[in-house]
Structure formats: C-alpha cells, structure tokens
Amino acid sequence: MGNPFALLGLAESFDLDLLELEKRVRDVQRNDHPDRASTPLERRLRMGRAVDVNEAFRTLKDDLSRARALLALRGFDVNSNEQPAEPDFLMEVMELREALGDAREAKRLAEVSKLGGQVEKLYTTTKAAFTERFAKNDFVAARSALARLRYYRRFLDEVAVIEDEAAL
Amino acid sequence: MSLLQIHDPSAGPRPIGIDLGTTNSLVAYVSSLGEPLAISDCDNEILVPSVVHYGADKSVIVGTRAKGLALDFPEDTIASAKRFMGRGANDPETRLMGAYRFASSEGPVVRFSVAGGAREVTPIEVSAEILRELKERAEDEIGQVGGAVITVPAYFDDAQRQATKDAARIAGLEVLRLLNEPTAAALAYGLDKKVNGTFAVYDLGGGTFDVTILVLDDGVFQVKSTGGDSQLGGDDMDRTLADLLMTAFEWSDAPSPSRVRFALDAARSIKHALTTHETVETELAHEGKTITFTTTRAKFDALIESLLAKTGLASRRAMKDAGVTAAQLDGVILVGGSTRVPRVRSYVAEVFGREALSDIDPDLVVAMGAALQADMIAGTGSKNDVLLLDVLPLSLGIEAMGGVVERILPRNTPIPCEAAQVFTTYAEHQTGFEVHVVQGERELAADARSLARFTLRGIPPMAAGIPRLEVRFAVDADGILHVTAKERVTGIEQRVEVKPSYGLDDAAIEKMLTEAYDHGESDIEKRALAQQRVEAERVLLATSKALDEDAVLLEEGEREKIDLAVKRLREAHAGASHRVIASRIEEIEHATHAFAGRRMDRAILSALRGQGVEKVEDETKAARGIERAHESLVYPTEKPATPPKDE
Numbered sequence: 001m002g003n004p005f006a007l008l009g010l011a012e013s014f015d016l017d018l019l020e021l022e023k024r025v026r027d028v029q030r031n032d033h034p035d036r037a038s039t040p041l042e043r044r045l046r047m048g049r050a051v052d053v054n055e056a057f058r059t060l061k062d063d064l065s066r067a068r069a070l071l072a073l074r075g076f077d078v079n080s081n082e083q084p085a086e087p088d089f090l091m092e093v094m095e096l097r098e099a100l101g102d103a104r105e106a107k108r109l110a111e112v113s114k115l116g117g118q119v120e121k122l123y124t125t126t127k128a129a130f131t132e133r134f135a136k137n138d139f140v141a142a143r144s145a146l147a148r149l150r151y152y153r154r155f156l157d158e159v160a161v162i163e164d165e166a167a168l
Numbered sequence: 169m170s171l172l173q174i175h176d177p178s179a180g181p182r183p184i185g186i187d188l189g190t191t192n193s194l195v196a197y198v199s200s201l202g203e204p205l206a207i208s209d210c211d212n213e214i215l216v217p218s219v220v221h222y223g224a225d226k227s228v229i230v231g232t233r234a235k236g237l238a239l240d241f242p243e244d245t246i247a248s249a250k251r252f253m254g255r256g257a258n259d260p261e262t263r264l265m266g267a268y269r270f271a272s273s274e275g276p277v278v279r280f281s282v283a284g285g286a287r288e289v290t291p292i293e294v295s296a297e298i299l300r301e302l303k304e305r306a307e308d309e310i311g312q313v314g315g316a317v318i319t320v321p322a323y324f325d326d327a328q329r330q331a332t333k334d335a336a337r338i339a340g341l342e343v344l345r346l347l348n349e350p351t352a353a354a355l356a357y358g359l360d361k362k363v364n365g366t367f368a369v370y371d372l373g374g375g376t377f378d379v380t381i382l383v384l385d386d387g388v389f390q391v392k393s394t395g396g397d398s399q400l401g402g403d404d405m406d407r408t409l410a411d412l413l414m415t416a417f418e419w420s421d422a423p424s425p426s427r428v429r430f431a432l433d434a435a436r437s438i439k440h441a442l443t444t445h446e447t448v449e450t451e452l453a454h455e456g457k458t459i460t461f462t463t464t465r466a467k468f469d470a471l472i473e474s475l476l477a478k479t480g481l482a483s484r485r486a487m488k489d490a491g492v493t494a495a496q497l498d499g500v501i502l503v504g505g506s507t508r509v510p511r512v513r514s515y516v517a518e519v520f521g522r523e524a525l526s527d528i529d530p531d532l533v534v535a536m537g538a539a540l541q542a543d544m545i546a547g548t549g550s551k552n553d554v555l556l557l558d559v560l561p562l563s564l565g566i567e568a569m570g571g572v573v574e575r576i577l578p579r580n581t582p583i584p585c586e587a588a589q590v591f592t593t594y595a596e597h598q599t600g601f602e603v604h605v606v607q608g609e610r611e612l613a614a615d616a617r618s619l620a621r622f623t624l625r626g627i628p629p630m631a632a633g634i635p636r637l638e639v640r641f642a643v644d645a646d647g648i649l650h651v652t653a654k655e656r657v658t659g660i661e662q663r664v665e666v667k668p669s670y671g672l673d674d675a676a677i678e679k680m681l682t683e684a685y686d687h688g689e690s691d692i693e694k695r696a697l698a699q700q701r702v703e704a705e706r707v708l709l710a711t712s713k714a715l716d717e718d719a720v721l722l723e724e725g726e727r728e729k730i731d732l733a734v735k736r737l738r739e740a741h742a743g744a745s746h747r748v749i750a751s752r753i754e755e756i757e758h759a760t761h762a763f764a765g766r767r768m769d770r771a772i773l774s775a776l777r778g779q780g781v782e783k784v785e786d787e788t789k790a791a792r793g794i795e796r797a798h799e800s801l802v803y804p805t806e807k808p809a810t811p812p813k814d815e
Binding site: 018022023025026029030033034035036038047050051054055057058164167 | 383385386387388390392481485491544545547555556557581582583584585586642645
C-alpha cells in the first residue's frame, strides 16, 4: 500500500485530527475521483487510486492501524498477535475483565459504564505514551504501548456491545 | 416556468435516473439547462405504482392499471416486489401478511406463482418489468436512453444490489451506478440549498428504512456512516392496521388473498387519511359484508411506536459510528412517502432534536438526485456536479473455523475498497478451496446473511499448507463484492466460481433474457400500442386543424360523422389495443376523405388563379395532412416537460 501519510499529504505523526483527515480525503478525491474521469480508460486508471486513498483513510482513521503503520514505516513490523510482556499489565487487564464480566452478569449497567470510563482514561494516557516514545525513536517501547492499546480497545469494544444489548 | 423542449434527433443518448421504489417508481433526467426533471406519462402522472399484473391471458401490465386489477386478481398482481429482492424462498418476508402465491421451487430465489398459476416469476423479473416501463417512458420523452443510475436503499446488502442489477440487465438497461437513496436525496438537496455542513438523511419508504450521516463540503458529499433496516417501512404500518380491519370483519385466521389485499389497501387509505384527520371513520364493504371502522391518530401512533423505535436505534447508532451528536448536525432531511405520517415527523424531531427539512417533494427527490449523478457519470454534466463518496453499509466477513465470522471489511468503509486475506490448503495436492462470504454484524456465520460461496479452482497441487492463496475482496462503487484470487507461490490466477446464496447465476439470467423475447409478444404489443397512440394524436390534431380552417367546405351530415369518428379514436387512444386504434384511424380517414378532396381542389383552383407554385405546394401539403398523417412538420415530438415543484 505504500505510505498512507504520503498518499494523503499528511505528516507522519500519531496525533491526527480526524476531521482534518476526512477533509484531506475529500480534497484528494475532489479532483482525482474516477467519477470525474472523462474517458473509460481514465476511469479505470483512477479506480485503483481511489481504492488506495480509501485504504489509506481507513488505516489512518483508526488509532491502532495508524500506530502500526507508523512503526512499519520505521521498519518495525508489528504482529497483531503480539503479547505485551509486562505481567503487571496482564494482571491489571485480567482484573478489569473479571469486574466487567461480573457487572455484565448482574446487569449493573452503571458499573459497566464506570469501568468503561476507567479504561478510556488508560487508553488516552497510553496513546500519549505512544506519541512520546515514537517521537523519541524508542520504537520498542512504542510497540509495547501499542500492544496495551490493543487490549484496552478490546475491552472498550466489549463495553460497547454490553451497552448496545442493554439498549435493545 | 415550463419550456417546450424540442428533441434534437442528432444529439447523443441521454442518461437517466431511476427511483425503483417499493410502492412507487419514477424516472428523471437532467435538462439541457441543468435542471433535474421527473418524466410524466401522457396523463401527466409522474409516479408509476410498483405493481405488475400477470394475466392468465399472458398479458403483463405495469403501474396504475395493474394496481386497479389487484383486488380482483390478488395473487396475479405483485406489489412491493422490492421487499423480496435478494431474498430466499424461506425468508421470513414470505411469511408476513400478503396476498401472494409462492411457488415451491427448486433453487434459492423466491418465486411468485402468477398468471393463474401458469407462470413463475422472481422478484427480479417483476422489477425488470417496472424498469422496462420506465425506460420506455424515458425514450418517449427524450429519445435514446444512454444508461441509468438506479437507486437502492443504502442498507441493501450485496444480494439485494446484485438482484437490482440483474433486473436492469433483463430490462435492457445499462446501469451506470447503483446509488444509495439517502445519498441521492442529499445530492438533490445539496445542489438546491448550496449549504456546506453535516446532515442526516432519514429515509422511510414503503419497505425500507435508511439513515445516513454525511458531510457536504465544497462540491463533495462524503458519507460518514449509514444504517437502517431493509425490511421496515410503510407496508409494515399498513399491516398493523390491516390486522385490526380483519378482526373487525371477523375474518378467520387464514383469510383469502382477496381479503388480505382488500385489508392492506384499505389500511393504506386509512393511514393516508390519518395524516390530515385525527379521527377516521370509514365504511368498508367486501364480499357482501359492510362494516364501519373507526380509528384515531393516537391509536395508530401506538401501533407504529415499536417500528419507530427501531428507526431511532439505527439513527443513534449511525450518529455514533459517524462520531457526531444530534446537536452537531446542520440539518435533517426527510425522504420517502412514509415520512408524511405526523408521528414520524414528531419522532424524528425527538431523535435529532430539531425539525426536519422536507421542502423538496419526498416522492421526487431521490429520482432527481439519481438523474444528477447519471449526468455526471455519463460525462454530460457540468463542472458544478457534486462528487459522492459513499460507504459499505454492512460488514463483510468470511466464515472461519468453528463457524465464526472473520471480518474483512467493516461497515462504513468508504467505497471502492479492497482487502486481501491469505489462505492455505489443508490436504495434500488440494486443488480447490471454498470461501463462504457473509454480511452483517453478527458473530456467528449461521446468524449472518449468507452472501455467496466462492470456489477457487485450479490451485497447483502442492503439499498441504504450502500454497499462499491470496484472496482479494473488492467492493466497487455500486457496493457489490468481486472476488479474485491468486496463488502467490506460483503466481497463478485462480478461477473463482460464484454461487450466490439468494441470487441468480448467469445461466438463469440468460434464460430470462431469452424468455423476455418470447413473452415479448407483450413487448411487441406494447411497442405497437405506443406507436399507434402517437399516430392517433397526429391524426386528431390534423383533423381538428382542418375543421377549424375549412369548416365552410363541409357538407350536410359530414360534421357529425367526423365528430363521431374523432370521438371513437379518442376512446381507442385511451385503450390498450393498437389494432383498435389503427382501425379507428382508418375510420377517420374514411369520414374525412371527401372533405379532404374538397380542400385540395380549392388549393389547386386558387393556384390556377395566379398564386405561386410554392404556395400551392404548401397548401396542398396542408390539405393532404389529413390523409397522410405521418409528417412531423407541425407536431412537436416532445410533451412539455414538467418542472419540479418549488415552494
């Protein structure tokens, strides 16, 4: 796919304004979209690029894939099955997951919400940690921050599912 | 302002936009002035009821006339075929209250048993009849049609979209794009209002519900998220009322198709009446029984509350997916006839915290947007065209080990898009591989919508686990999936066979195309009828002109005979037989023969009295106008175009 940042003309940084990203995609597509082609050949040529632009958009829109793309650009490939090494962290996550499981069972939605909020804070601070470490070229540390983000994300996804189910 | 547009026969084919709706369909095009215009028939009707009647006499009737036959022939008259597109024969839709006879078929697609049981048709063929009708209407208005943009609900899945494309193919229409209905509506609005911002489109039609959040920014409409329910609409509101009616009539648990059709039609009328009246009391009579049925708006509102709650849920989820709150929206647009229901409007105001916009006719706005998009894609549009960037409405996934869905492309991914997955073989020298693709947000494949099974063939025989089968899942701008595969070790492109779960394969479509030519007795009849009608109009015009100019030449009793012939031709014109029209044209020619002769004699006489040859020729031509009514010298070849409403 190449460099998604370069494709959209954006700086290679983890901090990214999502609205700015969407606007950039619109700007790029405005002139180059296949629907604006004048001939069928031109349309075919532009189609591939439109797919690339959309893929770059998808990669950069999501925190995890954006982080992964940044590390990849620095030659640091991240395996999505990578486990964070820190046992303390794993313990912390396990306790949170247990608490979530209990709250879900007992249908204590307020508690589910509270746990969600807790993990969101952890998520935000870990994001900041990633930005800092990446900027310092400490890619190993950045990668472990990414691994944590992955766990937090999975937790938050589950909170969302529980809340959705309750809304039904 | 209404302009008489003279069709230039040397101009190229024109693209059209089609709203293929559950209840009504229509066709529009963009005029040379850049205005989207809906095309009406000779009775100035724009909407074509999405109803097709298959008579036992092999006749196929589409639209208002078909609707009129529904009560007498409930099983042979199919309405709301859109609800069955891309559905299997066992789909719950087939078990909802309805008047149809389903064929117990081999094959996965739903089939209706029509024409008194003599013929089976799929919803795709029914839709093709409607599309054919719209195409002909467009051809009558603008000449050759150069491709169409056809709208579909944003929440239509791949099978439903493919079915729509198949219907267009059978109807002989080139599909330029399948366009999502809310996006089409937003386009028509955006061009009208020219205001940038973030908008929600709440589209509640006869059979489907869509909610879309999009951003309009300097000529680009970008969809942020979309949601909905492709089996939720006005028809379901009708069913709740119809239930009450059937109870009131004391009809048993399994009412006849005729009773069901009667109840559904009456329910719809009552629903419409409740839009303007708080209480509705009607007398209903069927099969010799008469009842007085009373209901109130409050009662109806209670009946539809759970339906509306579903739309609210989808709306909130779409806003969440888009990352916007209701307060951040710059406007909400209402689309679809069902948004005329007062409770729907107040509910939408509750969900979005504001009153919605509905000043463009909700019945026309989608077709107009489609026409504008058609213009752009066909290249006939202007530089002011708005670019539409849409998204995939439902996640695409494959069935992985243990029956779990592995998501490949998540919902709301901007299209066109692609994703690749690498697989390998389980057995030694395995040369084939099957991938089961599903759609939706469910965790288990058994709960998701099965899309198709893609079988890769021609894998070079290798040891188990060695091949690298790279399968590319590409979704095009129509929202339709295409699968290609390559074995990376050898670099060999794989042949991919598609077996749609709820669709027609190419062989079935080819068969339908051939059948369309056979049953094209009805096609030929329709063509002939259209042509004779035009001929009749010319004759009537020429006759009335001649009577105006030279009534003094008429002899005793002639006028009455001519008037009678004119009356009979007018009746035939309104009828369905081209042969009758042809014979009544002959009747007029016979009745005016002597009169025409006298006009010609006089023309020649005045020429002999010294007038120029050209003038004689002109007058002779005019006099001959009655006898040889095929010159289009004075008769415009287009009806005046209907301007869109603006309030």
